[in-house]
Amino acid sequence: MTFLYLSSDTMGTGDPELGQKLLRVFLKKLAESEIQIDVIGCVNSGILLTTEAGEILESLKTMEARGAKIATCGTCLDHYQKRYQLLIGEIGTMDQTIEIMMNADKIIRP
Numbered sequence: 001m002t003f004l005y006l007s008s009d010t011m012g013t014g015d016p017e018l019g020q021k022l023l024r025v026f027l028k029k030l031a032e033s034e035i036q037i038d039v040i041g042c043v044n045s046g047i048l049l050t051t052e053a054g055e056i057l058e059s060l061k062t063m064e065a066r067g068a069k070i071a072t073c074g075t076c077l078d079h080y081q082k083r084y085q086l087l088i089g090e091i092g093t094m095d096q097t098i099e100i101m102m103n104a105d106k107i108i109r110p
Contacts, residue, residue, distance in 0.1 A: 001038045001103060005101075
């Protein structure tokens with residue numbers, strides 16, 4: 001099982017605008033590739049990827065259509081006051097995240 005762990009709405013540290021651009025391109029290329037992602041987990045500011053419309057959401061929809069399960073942290077949604085703005089996937093728990101991490105063959109963390 002391959003787990004894509006998105007813990008931020010950026011890729012890398014430094015300039016936030018650059019980090020958002022890098023993540024947008026990364027997810028687009030990943031969605032266009034033949035790589036099978038089984039589970040996508042969004043935590044911390046990564047929840048913004050599943051609660052806001054845009055190019056990244058379209059990439060996530062493409063991966064979901066190919067079979068990826070998408071879970072967004074419920075505690076994080078509450079923290080950012082976005083629980084009712086979830087646009088894709090389901091609300092996940094930390095127990096699920098731990099179980100998936102322990103059972104994953106590969107964890108991708110951009």
